[in-house]
Amino acid sequence: MRWYVVVPFAVLSTLATAEGIAAITTGWVLPWLRNKVSRPRLWGYASLLMAACLALQMFDSPKTRFPFGDLGVTVGFVGLVMMVVARRPAKVG
Numbered sequence: 001m002r003w004y005v006v007v008p009f010a011v012l013s014t015l016a017t018a019e020g021i022a023a024i025t026t027g028w029v030l031p032w033l034r035n036k037v038s039r040p041r042l043w044g045y046a047s048l049l050m051a052a053c054l055a056l057q058m059f060d061s062p063k064t065r066f067p068f069g070d071l072g073v074t075v076g077f078v079g080l081v082m083m084v085v086a087r088r089p090a091k092v093g
Contacts, residue, residue, distance in 0.1 A: 023043050046086060
């Protein structure tokens with residue numbers, strides 16, 4: 001893969017990992033998402049999955065025999081569903 005694709009993916013993957021770890025350990029979420037996210041730990045796990053998705057996308061190539069791109073897209077969809085659930089208000093009752 002070309003460097004102009006790998007570098008942004010690596011930077012975004014690193015930032016998503018840092019955000020996910022911060023959300024899981026301390027409950028901290030980015031300022032523009034604080035009023036929208038009701039479950040910060042679930043958001044953190046979803047952020048880690050999205051970081052894994054980006055990392056898997058970097059290894060996708062026609063030369064590899066393992067479908068890293070397909071696995072990355074699947075992991076990304078699971079992370080996206082988790083992020084949607086994390087933004088829903090918690091049930092009371």
